[in-house]
Amino acid sequence: MTRSDTAPSGFLARWGTEQTGTARMSVRNSEQLRRLVESVELDASFAGALCEVDLLAERPTSGLPLMVQFLVGHPTVSYVIVHDDGVAHIARLKDDDAVEVTLRYERTSGVRTFGPETSTVPAALVVEIVQALCRTGKGPDYVRWEELPMD
Numbered sequence: 001m002t003r004s005d006t007a008p009s010g011f012l013a014r015w016g017t018e019q020t021g022t023a024r025m026s027v028r029n030s031e032q033l034r035r036l037v038e039s040v041e042l043d044a045s046f047a048g049a050l051c052e053v054d055l056l057a058e059r060p061t062s063g064l065p066l067m068v069q070f071l072v073g074h075p076t077v078s079y080v081i082v083h084d085d086g087v088a089h090i091a092r093l094k095d096d097d098a099v100e101v102t103l104r105y106e107r108t109s110g111v112r113t114f115g116p117e118t119s120t121v122p123a124a125l126v127v128e129i130v131q132a133l134c135r136t137g138k139g140p141d142y143v144r145w146e147e148l149p150m151d
Contacts, residue, residue: 010058011134015040015072017047017106027055030131037072037127044073050105052112055130063137070126071105077120079103080129080139081148089145091121091129 013036016022020043025036036053044051050073060066067083080091101120104113121129121143132140139145 011055011068012058013053013055015043015051015053015107017043017049017051018110019047026058027134033127033131033134040072047106049111050074050103052105052107055134065133065137068130068133070130071103071120072126073105074103074123076123077101077103078123078126079120080126080133082133082145088148090148091139091143092146093121094142094144 010026010028013025013027014022023039023043025032025039027033027036040051040053050071053070053072055068055070057064057066065082065084069079069081069083071078082089082091102113103120104111106112125140129139129143132138
């Protein structure tokens with residue numbers, strides 16, 4: 001998702017809190033993804049909360065995820081979850097340096113908790129992981145994927 005390496009189809013991002021309501025932004029390249037994360041960080045700071053972002057394929061393309069979810073607003077930890085055909089996978093670092101914490105985040109539907117049993121990735125790596133997913137359908141080499149139970 002660099003300017004010269006745009007994903008075959010764009011993505012629609014949505015996020016929000018009960019306080020701010022739902023926001024949406026189209027994402028077609030790396031610069032727009034960085035601007036998205038900056039916008040969500042501002043909203044999260046304003047709301048005093050962490051925000052979960054849903055990044056949905058505008059036109060699903062074979063090999064690319066239907067939806068990527070990631071957390072924005074925590075200074076050090078986040079998570080990246082990929083949804084595709086009724087299966088969800090969470091990103092974990094191959095070297096198992098992930099931090100296990102309980103994260104409370106907001107959606108427009110209310111506050112949710114992401115439990116400590118699920119490892120998280122460093123917040124600084126989220127944009128890089130999401131860029132790789134949107135460009136190739138795979139994460140960087142340092143990420144492994146574990147299936148999450150569906151509710």
